Amino acid sequence: MITDQPSDRRRKQTSSCPHGHARAGRVYPRRSRAMLLCAALLQCTTFATPVAAAELTVSGAASLTAAFGEIATAFGNAHPGATVRTNFAGSSTLVQQIREGAPVDVFASADESNMQKLVDAHDVAGEPVIFARNRLAILVARGNPKKIAGIADLAQPGLIVSLCGPAVPAGKYAREIFAKAGVAVPESSQELDVKAVVSRVSLGEADAGVAYVTDARAADDRVDAVAIPDALNVVARYPIAVLARTRQPDLARDFVAFVRGGEGQAILARFGFLPP
Amino acid sequence: MSSAGSGRTRPRGTPALPKPVALAAALGVALFVLPLLGLVVRAPWGSAIAELASPEIATALRLSLVCSLGATFCAVVLGLPLAWLLARVDVPFRGLLRGLVMLPVVLPPVVGGVALLLAFGRRGLVGRWLDAAFGITLPFTTAGAVLAETFVAMPFFVLALEGALRGLDTRLEDAARTLGARPGVVFRRVTLPLLRPALASGAVLCWARALGEFGATITFAGNFPGRTQTLPLAVYAALESRPEAGILLSLVLLLVSLAVLVGLRHRWLGVT
Numbered sequence: 001m002i003t004d005q006p007s008d009r010r011r012k013q014t015s016s017c018p019h020g021h022a023r024a025g026r027v028y029p030r031r032s033r034a035m036l037l038c039a040a041l042l043q044c045t046t047f048a049t050p051v052a053a054a055e056l057t058v059s060g061a062a063s064l065t066a067a068f069g070e071i072a073t074a075f076g077n078a079h080p081g082a083t084v085r086t087n088f089a090g091s092s093t094l095v096q097q098i099r100e101g102a103p104v105d106v107f108a109s110a111d112e113s114n115m116q117k118l119v120d121a122h123d124v125a126g127e128p129v130i131f132a133r134n135r136l137a138i139l140v141a142r143g144n145p146k147k148i149a150g151i152a153d154l155a156q157p158g159l160i161v162s163l164c165g166p167a168v169p170a171g172k173y174a175r176e177i178f179a180k181a182g183v184a185v186p187e188s189s190q191e192l193d194v195k196a197v198v199s200r201v202s203l204g205e206a207d208a209g210v211a212y213v214t215d216a217r218a219a220d221d222r223v224d225a226v227a228i229p230d231a232l233n234v235v236a237r238y239p240i241a242v243l244a245r246t247r248q249p250d251l252a253r254d255f256v257a258f259v260r261g262g263e264g265q266a267i268l269a270r271f272g273f274l275p276p
Numbered sequence: 277m278s279s280a281g282s283g284r285t286r287p288r289g290t291p292a293l294p295k296p297v298a299l300a301a302a303l304g305v306a307l308f309v310l311p312l313l314g315l316v317v318r319a320p321w322g323s324a325i326a327e328l329a330s331p332e333i334a335t336a337l338r339l340s341l342v343c344s345l346g347a348t349f350c351a352v353v354l355g356l357p358l359a360w361l362l363a364r365v366d367v368p369f370r371g372l373l374r375g376l377v378m379l380p381v382v383l384p385p386v387v388g389g390v391a392l393l394l395a396f397g398r399r400g401l402v403g404r405w406l407d408a409a410f411g412i413t414l415p416f417t418t419a420g421a422v423l424a425e426t427f428v429a430m431p432f433f434v435l436a437l438e439g440a441l442r443g444l445d446t447r448l449e450d451a452a453r454t455l456g457a458r459p460g461v462v463f464r465r466v467t468l469p470l471l472r473p474a475l476a477s478g479a480v481l482c483w484a485r486a487l488g489e490f491g492a493t494i495t496f497a498g499n500f501p502g503r504t505q506t507l508p509l510a511v512y513a514a515l516e517s518r519p520e521a522g523i524l525l526s527l528v529l530l531l532v533s534l535a536v537l538v539g540l541r542h543r544w545l546g547v548t
Contacts, residue, residue, distance in 0.1 A: 092516035189498035
């Protein structure tokens, strides 16, 4: 009985599938299935080509996430057939990605030194232009339970502070502010983009953080902001540029013009950015 | 017996390699080898010593050793009883329990980090109470990094030990008992020595996983130099400011992983 089983199964198999493909044949013969697959793949490529031709990839500083999301939609509406794909991270991360060959058409940085790295590496087509400015603020938990009134209070021992790393624009600006105020930079976590600072403070893991005024405004239901006086504050200047390797220089230039034009500037202003 | 069926077409053991299979396999090999080659080619060999000796990298290296060894210690202390429970005790819902223990193996580490934050963060289920009662907060501390690494790496130890416990010849323990040995003595003198190979390989595997932990650590414990910025976090941070250092650190982690694999190949991969 036991020894019979394998030969039994074998017999059944040979009788039902003489070429080994018969089981697949119940649905489609194998060859035609393969052809269907090829056809499907071809169809994908024929669909994909025209879309790809009008697809623009924009890498933007993390602080631009909300504003550029809206600008991308508005630009798509104004340019039928064009799709804008956005990629947000710390400007320093984006520079690294672009230098390693990421297929990006337009880059918007939160500072000029990260943009300059790309200019120096000949990755930028033409000159970067400033399209917006921003200021920094102290983010604290709602209700400001630690009673933080200014930069000097961030040096209190025992206070958990969240800052961006020194290569990230928001981290570099924060360190400039501490230097201006003559306050030692508190030991802190070194976040890789400014949104991480917002999330540390809004989750309550950090007591305070330094981020942009626009971040505080975007998260005003989760965090409170303590203003940094003008004398100590830093003005962040945001440059934008078309990248040298872009496959759609015209569309990329259109996008930059759109950001600098009336509609783009109105959206940026609504999110709290200052005009250039 | 089984050769009769396939013997009609081709003798077993010497299958001709169809070209598409060979091509796909070669592509598969290339997928693994090329990234390694990329690291080796781009590594700044000239300044390797100087880079590795720089204070921030030395700090990350030291912290990584402390955290991964701490996590391995926690995994052994907590994981051995857990493996025992799963292998030997008739607990209700054992399948569910085992699934929960194994969850971190398949869970995206970032999700693990978020979950840890919601449990042990300052406003988390347990963390809130820890903070209020003892003033203990885990995020942004080395203890938090150890916790994150333990969470992710312990299943590897439990998995190895449970398998070993199940494969153990219980007659040896029975024999010791019939000779009058007390349970503690049986465990110490019979069970533990039999488990030694599994303990070693499980702990090394767990340590290697802890050493490479990134997602849960950065999400839960943050990227705090000297406290929670372990090697993989330092690699990620360095890529932005000093890519050469990042590449070199990646290479260090690669060599460690390779050494673990080669060292454990008999036990873990079943090859010689």
